Amino acid sequence: MIxxxxxxxxxxxxxxxxxxxxxxxxxxxxxxxRNGFPASNDVVVxxxxxxxxxxxxxxxxxxxxxxxxxxxxxxxxxxxxKASCVGIAGVGGxxxxxxxxxxxxxxxxxxLVDYDVVEPSNLNRQQFFIDQIGEPKTEAxxxxxxxxxxxxxxxxxxxxxxPENIPDLFDQADVLAEAxxxxxxxxxxxEEFLSRFPxxxxxxxxxxxxxxxxxxxxxxxxxxxxxxxxDGKTAARPGEGLMAPRVGIAAHHQANAxxxxxxxxxxx
Amino acid sequence: MQIVLNGQSKEIAEAxxxxxLLKSLELETAHVAxxxxxxxxxxxxxxxxxxxxxxxxxxVHFVGGG
Numbered sequence: 001m002i003x004x005x006x007x008x009x010x011x012x013x014x015x016x017x018x019x020x021x022x023x024x025x026x027x028x029x030x031x032x033x034r035n036g037f038p039a040s041n042d043v044v045v046x047x048x049x050x051x052x053x054x055x056x057x058x059x060x061x062x063x064x065x066x067x068x069x070x071x072x073x074x075x076x077x078x079x080x081x082k083a084s085c086v087g088i089a090g091v092g093g094x095x096x097x098x099x100x101x102x103x104x105x106x107x108x109x110x111x112l113v114d115y116d117v118v119e120p121s122n123l124n125r126q127q128f129f130i131d132q133i134g135e136p137k138t139e140a141x142x143x144x145x146x147x148x149x150x151x152x153x154x155x156x157x158x159x160x161x162x163p164e165n166i167p168d169l170f171d172q173a174d175v176l177a178e179a180x181x182x183x184x185x186x187x188x189x190x191e192e193f194l195s196r197f198p199x200x201x202x203x204x205x206x207x208x209x210x211x212x213x214x215x216x217x218x219x220x221x222x223x224x225x226x227x228x229x230x231d232g233k234t235a236a237r238p239g240e241g242l243m244a245p246r247v248g249i250a251a252h253h254q255a256n257a258x259x260x261x262x263x264x265x266x267x268x
Numbered sequence: 269m270q271i272v273l274n275g276q277s278k279e280i281a282e283a284x285x286x287x288x289l290l291k292s293l294e295l296e297t298a299h300v301a302x303x304x305x306x307x308x309x310x311x312x313x314x315x316x317x318x319x320x321x322x323x324x325x326x327x328v329h330f331v332g333g334g
Contacts, residue, residue, distance in 0.1 A: 094334045181334040183299040190301035190328065195308040209333040223303045223326045236333030247334070 001047045007067035017042050022053055029053035033071040050075045066151050070106060077263060078106055084262045085109040087173030089161055089189055091137040092116075093242055094205055095179030096127035097251035098258070102152075103145040105259065109153040110145070112138045113169055115160040125244040161185070163192045171197070175258045178204035179251070183235070194226060203257045203267070207231035208250040210240045217246065219253045221268045227261075229253040269321040280319065287314040289325065301328045 002009050005025060012021065019042040022029050031054040032039045045051065052071035054060075060068050070078050084107050088095045091114040099110055114137040118128045122137075132140040138156035145154050157169060161180075166189065170176055176193055180186050186204060193202055207230035208217065216231040229250050236242050257267035270277055273289075280289065286309060290297055302309045303326040309317060319325070 090334055092334050179334055181332060183296075183330040183332045186330040186332075186334075187299050187301050187328075190330075191308055191310055194301070195310060198308070204328075204330075205334060206328075206330045207333070209331075222328050224306060226301075226328065228328065232329075233331060234333070235331035242333050 026053040036074040082108040087111040087170040087176040090179035093125040093247040101255035205229045209236040
């Protein structure tokens with residue numbers, strides 16, 4: 001029968017067990033992942049199983065890296081995400097965390113758009129580093145994603161998003177994440193994008209400042225192809241800043257809504 | 269006359285425009301995205317779009333932060 005060992009199809013005898021497979025192909029492996037989940041007990045390997053054999057702490061050769069990295073991606077899910085493209089409008093508190101989450105889970109292509117550079121006051125919540133201060137956010141995130149998952153294709157544009165450039169920037173996206181800071185920019189993007197691309201889902205955020213209870217952040221279906229994350233009312237203002245935990249919760253609501261849409265499931 | 273605003277019935281003045289509706293709701297035009305009968309309406313036409321009985325209006329209001 002055929003199974004996938006480190007994502008390569010191989011023929012093995014029926015009734016072979018996981019531990020026998022390890023002993024035959026990589027006796028030093030101490031992490032055995034079967035169909036996206038680490039196995040602790042020996043089991044009989046079944047037809048079409050995805051098995052990955054990893055030695056803890058060992059840096060794999062480049063040609064094996066992707067197979068080992070995707071071992072924890074649920075088979076079937078990863079294939080769809082790998083073939084997908086997500087646009088991220090704004091690479092700040094929301095957008096940087098969305099990019100990292102989607103990069104880690106292996107979305108095939110990300111389009112990052114932001115006009116700004118990394119500055120010290122971003123580091124309270126945004127996924128950048130001190131040595132990146134002054135770099136364009138799009139380039140800094142491209143570099144970070146390369147260190148996290150080099151198998152994601154990242155397209156970056158350091159431009160200010162306007163009604164005129166929205167079609168060119170995002171026409172390849174299967175889903176768009178709205179991750180701007182300003183309320184007027186958020187409204188502009190939704191209006192322009194949904195009127196030009198009514199069939200492409202858009203996941204936006206509003207009401208994410210402060211440290212109000214986590215469960216006040218929700219994902220809701222606002223209209224046809226618009227999904228809204230946040231509490232809908234907590235604006236960033238003097239005395240109520242943007243903070244890593246709550247912005248992160250909202251960003252991950254968005255990222256999860258996006259992958260649900262890519263997998264054909266309802267986000268809310 | 270009656271319209272449906274964000275899924276709920278609402279009584280408004282005859283021939284009220286979208287701009288007038290937003291004003292009565294005390295919402296900043298620049299911070300909203302509006303759908304009228306399932307179609308996105310662009311801001312430039314808010315003042316020339318008069319509402320009719322039974323219109324379904326979705327107003328999505330954004331606050332800053334990201």
